[in-house]
Structures are given as structure tokens and as C-alpha cells.
Amino acid sequence: xxxxxxxxxxxxxxxxxxxxxxxxxxxxxxxxxxxxxxxxxxxxxxxxxxxxxxxxxxxxxxxxxxxxxxxxxxxxxxxxxxxxxxxxxxxxxxxxxxxxxxxxxxxxxxxxxxxxxxxxxxxxxxxxxxxxxxxxxxxxxxxxxxxxxxxxxxxxxxxxxxxxxxxxxxxxxxxxxxxxxxxxxxxxxxxxxxxxxxxxxxxxxxxxxxxxxxxxxxxxxxxxxxxxxxxxxxxxxxxxxxxxxxxxxxxxxxxxxxxxxxxxxxxxxxxxxxxxxxxxxxxxxxxxxxxxxxxxxxxxxxxxxxxxxxxxxxxxxxxxxxxxxxxxxxxxxxxxxxxxxxxxxxxxxxxxxxxxxxxxxxxxxxxxxxxxxxxxxxxxxxxxxxxxxxxxxxxxxxxxxxxxxxxxxxxxxxxxxxxxxxxxxxxxxxxxxxxxxxxxxxxxxxxxxxxxxxxxxxxxxxxxxxxxxxxxxxxxxxxxxxxxxxxxxxxxxxxxxxxxxxxxxxxxxx
Amino acid sequence: xxxxxxxxxxxxxxxxxxxxxxxxxxxxxxxxxxxxxxxxxxxxxxxxxxxxxxxxxxxxxxxxxxxxxxxxxxxxxxxxxxxxxxxxxxxxxxxxxxxxxxxxxxxxxxxxxxxxxxxxxxxxxxxxxxxxxxxxxxxxxxxxxxxxxxxxxxxxxxxxxxxxxxxxxxxxxxxxxxxxxxxxxxxxxxxxxxxxxxxxxxxxxxxxxxxxxxxxxxxxxxxxxxxxxxxxxxxxxxxxxxxxxxxxxxxxxxxxxxxxxxxxxxxxxxxxxxxxxxxxxxxxxxxxxxxxxxxxx
Numbered sequence: 082x083x084x085x086x087x088x089x090x091x092x093x094x095x096x097x098x099x100x101x102x103x104x105x106x107x108x109x110x111x112x113x114x115x116x117x118x119x120x121x122x123x124x125x126x127x128x129x130x131x132x133x134x135x136x137x138x139x140x141x142x143x144x145x146x147x148x149x150x151x152x153x154x155x156x157x158x159x160x161x162x163x164x165x166x167x168x169x170x171x172x173x174x175x176x177x178x179x180x181x182x183x184x185x186x187x188x189x190x191x192x193x194x195x196x197x198x199x200x201x202x203x204x205x206x207x208x209x210x211x212x213x214x215x216x217x218x219x220x221x222x223x224x225x226x227x228x229x230x231x232x233x234x235x236x237x238x239x240x241x242x243x244x245x246x247x248x249x250x251x252x253x254x255x256x257x258x259x260x261x262x263x264x265x266x267x268x269x270x271x272x273x274x275x276x277x278x279x280x281x282x283x284x285x286x287x288x289x290x291x292x293x294x295x296x297x298x299x300x301x302x303x304x305x306x307x308x309x310x311x312x313x314x315x316x317x318x319x320x321x322x323x324x325x326x327x328x329x330x331x332x333x334x335x336x337x338x339x340x341x342x343x344x345x346x347x348x349x350x351x352x353x354x355x356x357x358x359x360x361x362x363x364x365x366x367x368x369x370x371x372x373x374x375x376x377x378x379x380x381x382x383x384x385x386x387x388x389x390x391x392x393x394x395x396x397x398x399x400x401x402x403x404x405x406x407x408x409x410x411x412x413x414x415x416x417x418x419x420x421x422x423x424x425x426x427x428x429x430x431x432x433x434x435x436x437x438x439x440x441x442x443x444x445x446x447x448x449x450x451x452x453x454x455x456x457x458x459x460x461x462x463x464x465x466x467x468x469x470x471x472x473x474x475x476x477x478x479x480x481x482x483x484x485x486x487x488x489x490x491x492x493x494x495x496x497x498x499x500x501x502x503x504x505x506x507x508x509x510x511x512x513x514x515x516x517x518x519x520x521x522x523x524x525x526x527x528x529x530x531x532x533x534x535x536x537x538x539x540x541x542x543x544x545x546x547x548x549x550x551x552x553x554x555x556x557x558x559x560x561x562x563x564x565x566x567x568x569x570x571x572x573x574x575x576x577x578x579x580x581x582x583x584x585x586x587x588x589x590x591x
Numbered sequence: 592x593x594x595x596x597x598x599x600x601x602x603x604x605x606x607x608x609x610x611x612x613x614x615x616x617x618x619x620x621x622x623x624x625x626x627x628x629x630x631x632x633x634x635x636x637x638x639x640x641x642x643x644x645x646x647x648x649x650x651x652x653x654x655x656x657x658x659x660x661x662x663x664x665x666x667x668x669x670x671x672x673x674x675x676x677x678x679x680x681x682x683x684x685x686x687x688x689x690x691x692x693x694x695x696x697x698x699x700x701x702x703x704x705x706x707x708x709x710x711x712x713x714x715x716x717x718x719x720x721x722x723x724x725x726x727x728x729x730x731x732x733x734x735x736x737x738x739x740x741x742x743x744x745x746x747x748x749x750x751x752x753x754x755x756x757x758x759x760x761x762x763x764x765x766x767x768x769x770x771x772x773x774x775x776x777x778x779x780x781x782x783x784x785x786x787x788x789x790x791x792x793x794x795x796x797x798x799x800x801x802x803x804x805x806x807x808x809x810x811x812x813x814x815x816x817x818x819x820x821x822x823x824x825x826x827x828x829x830x831x832x833x834x835x836x837x838x839x840x841x842x843x844x845x846x847x848x849x850x851x852x853x854x855x856x857x858x859x860x861x862x863x864x865x866x867x868x869x870x871x872x873x874x875x876x877x878x879x880x881x882x883x884x885x886x887x888x
Binding site: 301306322372376377441444448450451454455465466467468 | 652741824829830839846
């Protein structure tokens with residue numbers, strides 16, 4: 082074997098130590114400057130607002146025509162005023178004195194190319210926009226093909242955020258996200274980080290932090306470690322368990338708040354045994370949701386009654402909850418013809434066996450599935466669990482038979498209850514239960530046609546009551562988010578829909 | 592491992608005594624390997640019977656308890672005793688490992704025997720197939736197969752069996768190639784014995800020793816493969832107490848409950864180590880002449 086001489090060894094050691102010290106100096110530097118680092122699970126994959134606009138919106142590089150307020154309602158953004166001219170025409174009035182980051186003034190003319198581009202994209206295919214026009218210097222007219230009252234809510238989405246005409250290349254692609262927000266684009270590393278700086282002449286109040294760096298870190302443990310080590314100033318979406326430990330550390334603060342996101346069971350209404358409403362009801366009575374919230378969720382989040390959490394949005398209807406009652410569940414199963422036979426029930430020689438499909442990119446889902454498995458076994462189901470990729474589940478459940486899927490999604494990611502159409506409309510629903518109800522379709526369509534808030538509320542409440550009765554989806558729990566920040570971060574106010582982090586309001590005591 | 596064997600070979604040359612004769616009596620690592628494997632077998636057989644807990648019954652009031660006298664390895668995210676789950680998991684891991692290795696061994700030996708003895712285009716075809724399989728990283732291929740078949744323990748066993756038999760075929764074929772030129776085979780042929788008879792009665796018994804050694808070494812990698820595929824969610828489904836699945840579900844609690852990941856992790860490590868050491872010393876003991884040949888595989 083090769084022998085090192087004493088001198089070589091010493092030299093190597095010296096080189097190693099100086100290399101390390103270089104690293105230390107460098108890492109020490111990044112903590113002291115005016116940089117604010119935020120980490121969340123999603124990696125930046127595109128500059129184009131049509132593909133990745135929600136992320137640029139969250140960082141407030143881009144601003145939409147309308148924004149979402151902290152009470153989850155639509156409020157002014159780049160447009161100060163909007164109203165329905167007739168049932169298919171909307172008029173938006175643009176704010177004065179706003180410029181894009183490249184100095185171009187925001188007028189109907191300059192906003193038009195990106196709006197047209199957004200509404201023509203396939204991501205907005207569900208929004209029936211016919212044309213977007215500049216009627217005057219500051220007036221934009223949007224026509225829809227059918228009366229469509231959720232339009233303002235869709236105008237809050239990241240996709241629709243205007244970018245400067247200079248950022249749109251001749252072939253229609255976006256070269257740089259030049260928006261109007263309090264932070265402006267500096268550079269990015271695809272799939273990893275985005276660097277932005279405060280916009281000096283922002284039309285609102287200028288951001289307190291100088292540089293904002295966004296890091297996409299898929300693993301929640303990594304985000305948390307980076308926060309604890311001071312490599313992040315804010316780590317978003319941490320495990321519920323982390324809330325206690327964050328709160329007990331003097332260097333860190335935990336923000337927990339409820340969001341309109343739910344975990345729920347999607348039943349296959351086209352195959353036995355869940356084609357039978359009694360069996361679905363039995364499942365809802367057999368699951369002890371308080372127990373799941375208290376123990377598995379550490380008391381963060383809450384038991385779900387219907388699709389919308391009443392303490393986050395005013396669109397939640399008054400609904401009859403399914404209270405935990407294993408006896409009721411057993412009775413319903415017997416009524417449906419499933420007789421006890423040993424541990425598992427049978428009917429005409431078939432055993433009552435079901436499989437729960439779920440996925441693990443939302444870490445708690447498989448664990449919750451195991452608890453549900455035990456609780457269903459207690460009333461006579463034979464249950465197995467399959468943990469798969471969410472895309473595989475979606476594909477297989479849409480095209481074939483399944484029993485039930487434990488799913489998680491936002492119930493209000495644009496601030497309008499028309500979201501229910503995605504869940505239960507017989508034709509436009511993306512959820513795969515196979516639910517068909519003429520009454521529900523009628524209400525959903527009628528609610529799109531009117532701008533009258535009270536009538537819409539009544540319609541959506543009727544839909545929620547039907548859903549509660551027919552149970553195409555069984556609501557389990559709502560989410561609470563856990564956000565960790567360094568203790569010296571002040572002024573952060575969590576946003577319920579998280580359409581924007583509003584980090585321009587944050588200050589750091591240093 | 593190879594350093595150790597090389598050292599030992601030098602030692603053998605020095606003493607001019609075949610390594611096989613002193614056997615396990617002086618082989619400390621081999622003894623350790625045997626010890627680990629035997630302990631595991633006993634624990635897998637008796638543990639689940641002795642343990643007072645149920646491996647799947649949840650007790651949500653006792654979640655994530657740190658190791659104590661009543662729960663030596665703590666409890667998991669659903670309040671289940673980790674030690675009990677590990678013991679039940681040992682049954683799965685060992686059972687699967689033995690089953691998969693047996694299938695690999697039988698397939699590989701059959702192919703190797705056929706290729707080596709039949710020769711000609713049969714040999715050529717089979718060996719190109721073996722080359723293809725060996726050229727492909729086994730775990731990746733298993734991942735693809737298990738992914739296509741869908742997540743279940745049976746599919747993982749299938750996938751691992753399909754990918755791993757090639758090295759047996761290689762080993763058996765090369766042995767057969769040298770054996771079939773030997774006098775006793777020629778003698779049998781001159782006596783008019785059928786080809787099947789020669790293959791099963793004269794060739795097969797002579798390749799068993801190296802194959803068994805390879806199988807022992809292989810068990811470790813099968814255990815690792817099963818755990819790996821289960822960790823990725825392709826194998827055992829919750830609440831099955833399989834080591835890889837336990838590792839995967841404990842991962843999100845790494846910061847609060849280190850025992851959820853470390854206990855199954857250590858189990859996997861010890862088991863693989865035990866089988867490898869055992870296989871290593873078996874190899875030295877049974878077939879000192881084959882050592883060099885085995886190493887190429």
C-alpha cells in the first residue's frame with residue numbers, strides 16, 4: 082500500500098482544515114445578512130404563470146386582478162373595482178399608478194396579452210371565458226360563454242396574474258416573471274430555489290426584507306432541520322407533531338392555523354358494497370373522528386362535518402353530522418343485508434371486504450387509514466390498505482372499480498364554493514366517485530348563473546345537504562397548517578387559503 | 592470481505608493446510624454469524640408466542656412511548672409495541688428470504704445445468720439471457736416488476752425471484768463445464784447412462800456445495816431487497832409488521848421517536864450481517880478451491 086510521508090499528511094490536514102473554515106465562514110455569512118429564507122415542499126418548476134403561477138403569486142412576485150382577503154373572500158388587487166355588466170359580461174377597473182418591475186405602466190393594453198394567454202390556456206379550460214378586451218385605458222371587459230358568477234374568484238388565481246408584455250416572447254413563452262408585486266424576480270434555479278428582492282417603487286407599502294429566497298424542500302424533516310439550524314427563517318407545512326417542540330424552543334415560533342383542506346373518503350358508487358347508501362352511512366358512523374383528531378393530529382385540525390370548515394369560510398352550510406356510533410353502523414349493515422358471521426359480515430356468501438387506497442405524500446394518510454381499518458373491523462368489515470402513488474390512484478379509480486379512496490385536497494383553493502362542481506357535478510367533477518344527481522347538477526348550474534350572494538348560498542347549501550345525505554364523499558377531518566419561523570420573525574399573519582404568503586409584511590429583529 | 596479472504600488464503604498457503612479442516616472452531620466471525628442467525632430463528636419462532644402484545648392492535652393512548660421495561664423498543668405511532676412487531680416481522684423477513692432464495696436457487700441451477708451440459712445454441716441463448724439479467728441492476732429491475740404488478744408482498748417475492756437467479760445459473764454452468772470433462776462423467780457416458788441420469792446423478796451433486804454457499808450469501812441481499820421495496824411502498828402494506836414498512840412509516844417520526852426507525856434498521860443490519868458472515872465462512876469451509884471463482888460473481 083502507498084505510504085504517506087509525515088509532510089504529506091500534515092499538508093493534507095492543513096488543506097482540509099482551511100477548506101472547512103472556508104465553508105464555515107461562508108455559512109456564517111448567509112445567516113447575518115438581510116436575506117429571508119422560506120422553505121416549502123414544492124419545487125419551482127417553471128417561470129410561466131400558466132404552469133407555476135401559484136408559486137410566484139405566493140411569493141408575491143406576481144399580483145392578480147383580484148386578491149383573497151384573510152377571511153377567504155375576494156377583494157381588490159390590480160383591479161380596484163369589478164362588477165357584472167350583464168349576465169355574461171364583467172367589467173374590471175385597473176388601479177392607477179402601478180408599474181411592472183421593468184417600468185412598463187399597468188394599463189388595459191399591457192395587461193391584456195397575459196390575461197388572454199391565461200384564459201386561453203388548458204389550465205383554465207373549466208372557466209368558460211369567451212373574450213378578454215380592453216374597453217378603455219383602465220377598463221377590461223371579460224365575456225363568458227355562459228353566465229358564470231365564480232369568475233372573480235378565478236381572477237385571484239396565480240395563472241391569471243399579469244406579467245409585463247416585454248416578458249412574453251414572440252412564440253408566446255414567458256422569459257422572466259416580470260410582475261407588479263412587492264418582490265421582484267432576481268434569478269432562480271429550476272427545481273430548487275428562487276431569489277427575489279424587494280421592489281423599490283412598489284405601489285403599496287414596500288417590503289421590510291431586502292432579499293427573499295424560496296427553497297423547495299420536499300421532505301418535511303429536512304425543512305424542519307434546516308429551520309432549527311438557522312438555514313431557513315420560515316419552514317412551511319411541518320408535521321403536526323412538530324408544533325409542540327417548536328413552541329418549546331426559545332429560538333423558534335410555531336404558527337398553527339386552520340385551512341380549508343380536508344381529508345375524506347371517496348366511495349365508488351358503482352360497485353358493491355359501497356353502491357349501497359346504507360353501507361356508506363355505516364362507515365361514517367363507525368369512524369371515530371374525534372379520536373383521530375385528538376391522538377393522530379395532536380389536536381390540530383378538526384373533525385369535518387361537510388366540505389367546508391365553518392371557522393374558515395362562510396360558505397359552510399348547517400349540516401347534520403354523522404356522530405360516532407358503532408351500534409348504528411352495525412344496525413345499518415344488518416339492514417343492508419350484511420349479517421354477522423364470525424368477525425366479518427357476509428351476504429349471500431360474499432364477505433364484506435373492502436380495500437382502502439391511499440398515498441403517502443401526505444404523511445398522515447396511511448396512519449389514518451390504519452385507524453379507520455381497525456374501526457371498520459370493529460363493526461364487521463374486512464379491510465385491507467393499499468398505499469400507492471396518488472396519480473395511479475386517480476387513474477385506476479377514474480377508469481375502473483375501487484372500493485374507497487382516502488384522499489386529501491383543498492376544498493377552497495379559489496375562494497368560491499363552485500369548487501363543489503369539481504367534487505360532485507355528474508359531468509364536470511374531477512373526483513371519481515361516479516356520483517350523479519340531477520338536483521345537485523341543477524343547483525350547481527343555477528348557482529353559476531346568478532351573482533346574488535344569498536341565492537348562491539342557498540343553492541350551495543342545498544348541494545351540501547344532498548351530499549351529506551347521499552355520501553359520495555365521507556368527510557373526515559380538516560387540516561391545520563404548522564408553520565415554523567425563527568423567533569425574531571415578526572409580523573407574519575397566516576393566510577387561510579395561502580394564495581399568498583405576504584412576506585412583505587414580515588420584519589426580522591436583528 | 593475480500594481482504595479477509597485474501598489474508599486467509601495467504602495464511603493457508605503458509606501453513607500448507609487446507610482451510611476446510613479447522614472449520615468453524617477457529618472462525619470467530621463465522622461463529623458470530625451463526626450465532627446471529629440462530630438467535631433470529633429462535634426469536635422468530637418463539638417471540639410472537641411469548642410476547643404479550645398483538646402486533647396490529649392499536650392503543651392510541653400509548654402512542655410513541657419511549658423504550659421502557661414494558662415496551663423495550665417503545666411503541667409506534669399507533670401505540671403498538673415495536674418489539675412485538677419486530678418479532679413478527681422477523682417471520683416475514685426470514686420466510687420471504689428463504690422462499691425467494693429457494694426459487695432463485697432452483698431456477699438458476701436448472702438453467703445452469705441445462706446450459707452447461709447441453710451446450711450449443713441452448714447454452715448460447717440461455718447465457719445471453721443471463722448476461723442481460725446480470726447487466727441490469729437487480730433492485731431497479733425488481734422495482735419495475737413490482738411496480739407493474741402492484742403493491743403486495745407476493746409481488747415483491749415474485750419480482751425478487753425473477754431478477755436474482757442469473758448468478759446461480761452462471762456458477763452452476765461454469766462448474767458443469769469443468770465437471771463434464773472429468774473422468775467419472777466420461778465413465779458414466781461410456782457405461783451408456785442417459786444424459787438426464789448423468790446430469791442429475793453425477794453433475795448436480797457436485798455443484799450443490801458452491802450453490803448452497805452462494806444461497807447463504809444471497810439471503811442477506813434478499814432481506815435487504817424485500818425491506819427496500821417495502822420501504823418504497825411496493826411490498827407489505829400496513830398494518831403488516833414488515834421491517835421495511837415499519838422503517839417507512841416510522842421515518843416521519845424520526846425527530847420525535849428515534850426507535851421507530853432505528854429498531855427495524857438495526858434488525859435488518861444484523862440479519863444481513865449474520866447471513867453474510869455465515870455464508871462467508873461456509874464458503875471457506877466447503878469449497879476452498881472455489882473461492883476465487885465465487886469472488887468473480
